[in-house]
Amino acid sequence: MKITVVGASGLIGTRLSECLRRSGHEVTAASLSLGVDTVTGEGLEAAIAGTDIVVDVTNAASFGDSAALDFFKASTKNLLAAAAETGIAHYLALSVVGTPLLVESDYFRAKMVQENLIRASNRPYTILRSTQFYEFISGLIDIGAQGDVVRLPPALIRPVAAADVAAFLAELTVSAPLGGIVEIGGPEQFGVDEIARIYLTANEDERQVITDPSTSYFGVGLTEDALLPGTGARVASETLSEWLYQSMAD
Secondary structure, rough: OOEEEOOOOOHHHHHHHHHHOOOOOEEEEEOOOHOOOOOOOOOHHHOOOOOOOEEEEEOOOOOOOOOOHHHHHHHHHHHHHHHHHHOOOOOOOOOOOOOOOOOOOOOHHHHHHHHHHHHHHOOEEEEEEEEHHHHHHHHHHHHHOOEEEEEEEEOEEEOOOOHHHHHHHHHHHHHOOOOOOEEEOOOOEEEEHHHHHHHHOOOOOEEEEEEOOOOOOEOOOOOOOOOOOOOOEOOOOOOOHHHHHHHHHH
């Protein structure tokens, strides 16, 4: 089976490509650094030619302005057009848990547009929504960083290891298209503020975390459960403490 992974040089893309190759599949790695620009279409036709499955794990370079919307609209339209031309059997994309509840944010509105374009394309598809990765906890902290303190909301989150997301995405890639959305989250639940304290302590960072419900999340206020996956979501296996231990060992 020939599979094109678009965004193959990123956090999920590298892991996904490795999983699929270990399972014996032929993988074409496509990314901007490899000469494939999904926004302009440069190199896209060659990357998808003859492929059976396309997996889109690209991401916008900017999270806080209209650049994200411009990226996902252009990129997704180009990918879907190329997929239709090739007649691919399965189109997959990685999205974010909570997207429909967070569309006041520029970034999540862009992700919603991406999902809607895929649903409207009449291609056989699967969308995987993931909770925040452990690997991006530092990015969560940056949201509320103010000098020696970090202000973050107590909204609940079930963070997940990127490796677990990639492994589940690999399963979905070689399965029949769902024609819908499936979710994945981590095995433990924390407050955003709580997970920041754990992460900072583990990294011997003495900044104080202040619980502040008014702190926005990429431009939008959070309700308590906006970032939690729904009933029936895949529960990943790697815990935060296991991931922290491994990341420090590396």
